[in-house]
Amino acid sequence: MTMLNNNPYLKAKGLGSYGAGKVAGNYASTQVTTASPQKLVLMLYDGAVRFLQSAKGHLERKDHAAYGENILKAQRIFIELKKGLDHRQGGEISANLERLYDFVDYQLGIASIRKDASMVDEALKVVLELRSAWGEICSRPNMEEEVARYRAGAVAAG
Numbered sequence: 001m002t003m004l005n006n007n008p009y010l011k012a013k014g015l016g017s018y019g020a021g022k023v024a025g026n027y028a029s030t031q032v033t034t035a036s037p038q039k040l041v042l043m044l045y046d047g048a049v050r051f052l053q054s055a056k057g058h059l060e061r062k063d064h065a066a067y068g069e070n071i072l073k074a075q076r077i078f079i080e081l082k083k084g085l086d087h088r089q090g091g092e093i094s095a096n097l098e099r100l101y102d103f104v105d106y107q108l109g110i111a112s113i114r115k116d117a118s119m120v121d122e123a124l125k126v127v128l129e130l131r132s133a134w135g136e137i138c139s140r141p142n143m144e145e146e147v148a149r150y151r152a153g154a155v156a157a158g
Contacts, residue, residue, distance in 0.1 A: 038134075038137065038138050039138060041081065041084075041134055042131070042134050042135060042138050044077050044080065044081055045077075045127060045130055045131035045134055046131065047073075047074075047077055048074045048077045048078065048104075048127050048131075049124065049127055049128060049131060051070045051071075051073040051074040051077070052070070052071075052074050052108075052120055052123065052124045052127065053124070054066075054070045055067050055070035055071050055074070055120055056117055056120055056121075056124075058070060059115060059117055059120070060117075064115065067112075067115065068112055071108050071111060071112040071120070072112070074104075074108055074123075074127075075105055075108050075109065078101045078104050078105050078108075079105070081097075081101055082098055082101045082102070082105075085097055085098055085101075097130075100126055100130065103123075103126065104123045104126050104127060107119050107120075107122050107123040107126075108120070108123050111123065
């Protein structure tokens, strides 16, 4: 963001700091609205990792309010991920993901109350594993086609 704030082109256009934030916000908004559902999940995992790492930093600095805010943001991501699970199509995988999401949410809830960095680390470890696995899936060359074929087969069978 600092690079955007100091961008002479943006300043010349009269965008200044506010404009830089607006440009960055528009860029992020475009990324979200144009991403595939699979990429959105990856972005959510990335956000959770960012919030948990930030929470740990705030806890080290004894900024308990910011710590709690970041824990809550990560928990909200997992609530949304859980809402997005399709147990009918996802079967056992969906059930396993739900258990992992519940574990992360529980760990973070207790970590928030106890101000316990080790519990945040445990949750972060799970999130990083999920992110890594999902990243591999998303990097497959034919991922979009595989998902479309899977959905077509599930719809035809259902």
